[in-house]
Amino acid sequence: MSQLTVGIIGAGRIGKLHVDNLRKIPQIHIKSVSDVVINHLKAWAKEKQIEVLTNDYHELLADPEIQAVFICSPTNTHATIIKEAALAGKDIFCEKPVSLSVEETEEALAVVEKAGVKLQIGFNRRYDPNFRKIQIIVKEGRIGQPHILRITSRDPEPPGVDYVKVSGGLFMDMMIHDFDMARYITGSEVVEVSAAGAVLVDPEIGEAGDVDTAxxxxxFTNGALGVIDNSRQAVYGYDQRLEIFGDKGAAQADNNRGTNVEVSSAEFVTKDKPLHFFLERYRQAYIDEVLEFASAILENTEITCTGFDGLQAQRIAKAALESLEKGVPVKLNQAVQVI
Incomplete structure (x- = not known):
């Protein structure tokens, strides 16, 4: 396998995470990083052996040595950069969501398809070994026909209100991962969505026009039913659980913990709390998703988490918000594609 030269667009928390992970992979070389403000990044870039640090991502797109870009900038820039990168002939890894508008996402995906480049969306939970094993179990028919899917996803603490205002809301920012997992695990498209939400954690989130509990x-098209619950605050840690129940059995994935030690006594039974946040919980998944992206480019294989997957999750998120606002179920009329 030869080496893939990449550029990172956006050096916030997720961009820096990708830099750290990519530097561990011998077949990937990070040449450039761009961010709108770079003065505070100079020492960091030197430490990470980044050759080029710029405040203009167009320099990355114009560099013939860069084969692929990682888009880790704010959501409202994703679609524009995807189109520009595709027209520059770069393969693309983009963090979720593609945009906050279904129409804008469809336009970006059309440019990608016409340009013939690869696009992978950063739904990292697909690469978690626990969830991936459940997906394989379902696909192999070991639980039979899926009947009920249950997903719990709760953050340890709410984000700042400034972030909430630009995030697209809980459904587009947080639960969109679970919408993708729902399609991934069941192997089926969603045809109807019903949502209920409340502000039970932070009144400022409600004042910003969002909910923090939903x-x-x-x-689903295969007849299965699903339920997803989200909270912006679980005081005991990052709560990530999933169960799929079918006519031949069930499969569950519990929380990851610091250890699997359980202590029992006459007074109590205890075990470690769940890992505290997504950077710990999905550390290996973040590495595995970029490994697959690099392999797809270097070996010319198919991307398994595509722009279409990003679009479908976004459509479900939009329907959930509509259902919350109107207080009625919302049907999704969309073409079915094999997952």
Whole structure:
């Protein structure tokens, strides 16, 4: 396998995470990093052996040595950069969501398809070994026909209100991962969405026009039913659980913990709290997703988490918000594609 030269667009928390992970992979070389403000990044870039640090991502797109770009900038820039990168002939890894508008996402995906480049969306949970094993179990028919999917996803603490205002809301920012997992695990598209939400954690989130607690129910083309619950604050840690139940059995994935030690006594039974946040919980998944991206480019294989997957999750998120606002179930009329 030869080496893939990449550029990173956006050096916030997720951009820096990708830099750290990519530097561990011998077949990937990070040449350039861009961010709108770079003065505070100079010492960091030197430490990470970044050759080029710039405040203009167009320099990355114009560099013939850069084969692929990682888009880690704010969501409202994703679609524009995807189109520009595709027209520059670069393969693209983009963090979720593609945009906050279904129409804008469809336009970006059309440019990608016409340009013939690869696009992978950063739904890292697909690469978690626990969830991936459940997906394989379902695909192999070991639990039979899926009947009920349950996903719990709760953050340890709410984000700042400034972030909430530009995030696209809980459904587009947080639960969109679970919408993707729902399609991934069941192997089926969502045809109807019902949502209920409340502000139970932070009044400022409500003042910003969002909810911090939500339950969404889903109906799938294969007849299965799903329920997802989200909270912006679980005081005991990062709560990530999943169960799929079918006519031949069930499969569950519990929380990851610091250890699997359980202590029992006459007074109590205890075990470690869940890992505290997504950077710990999905550390290996973040590495595995970029390994697959690099392999798809270097070996010319198919991307398994595509722009279409990003679009479908975004459509579900949009339907959930509509259901919350109107207080009625919302149907999704969309073409079905094999997952």
């Amino acid at each position: 339950i969404v129910t889903l109906k």
